[in-house]
């Protein structure tokens with residue numbers, strides 16, 4: 071049996087090696103390293119896949135969020151609501167631009183932004199909501215979009231973990247994650263569901279004016295070469311990365327299916343383990359399983375579990391061990407211990423098992439039986 075990895079990028083590469091190698095070599099031979107034709111082609115193909123009018127490729131998922139905030143024309147002091155249970159990038163760009171991140175708690179079952187909490191923190195200064203589709207499942211977009219409409223707020227979906235997920239509204243309409251709000255952002259970091267072999271990211275929008283503005287911002291605020299109409303940034307997707315992504319995009323739906331079938335294996339194996347809460351599925355969203363994240367019952371020692379698994383060559387990770395409002399950089403006197411009880415409970419109980427597109431049944435069998443061994447010996 072192959073060594074179990076949290077994410078097995080080598081095996082995935084092995085299955086598309088010839089195609090990827092050729093695509094990389096073609097770029098190298100063409101010398102069109104910056105903004106080569108592959109970038110535009112990938113942009114078009116992703117627009118088609120997502121059924122969105124504009125994809126703006128950029129350098130990484132953090133830049134995508136920053137360019138989105140800049141595109142909305144938000145000003146220092148404007149408040150942006152996001153989850154305290156997320157990866158740091160979401161709040162980082164808000165703070166970096168002098169905007170005020172307003173953190174709220176998440177739903178205990180789905181880890182999505184809690185709509186009632188969002189409602190409760192809206193002020194005159196609130197300008198935007200940033201739902202994070204954490205671990206691969208959409209936040210409650212029915213509620214979030216109606217709150218945004220009611221209060222005239224922008225919505226920026228952080229889709230770094232959920233590219234390809236489908237959200238079905240109460241109305242019956244289905245849309246891809248990241249194409250619902252004013253802007254969606256994603257990351258092509260290698261371990262993401264659609265990952266390249268370095269850094270990459272993209273912004274999605276159906277709004278022509280926003281798209282135009284964000285393209286200019288991503289290119290030094292430049293409308294005509296050497297004429298700068300606004301302050302921008304330098305954020306490009308490398309041509310080599312675009313070429314790799316073009317090879318991988320046609321496999322994305324199969325990659326999602328592979329992840330979902332590993333998740334079903336885990337679900338079944340843990341169905342009777344009352345010490346483990348398997349990830350809840352929101353019937354309105356497909357789950358593309360960037361992570362398979364369980365919650366441990368009271369009294370189970372998480373560190374001991376992770377150490378035990380490690381001793382059996384089974385990796386496990388904690389996403390995320392510290393909530394944003396408890397991080398040194400984001401702590402402020404608006405928050406204290408106990409501010410966000412759900413997130414504070416989650417950060418002490420969650421753990422994630424290996425999740426990728428190449429998990430074999432023998433590996434899943436070992437992972438699940440070792441987790442159960444540990445639990446049963448408590």
Ligand SMILES: *Cc1c(COP(=O)(O)O)cnc(C)c1O
Nearest residue numbers: 130131132157159230231257259
């Ligand atoms: C990975 C990630 C990002 C940042 O993406 P980078 O490409 O690493 O900059 C942002 N938000 C979330 C939720 C992520 O998981």
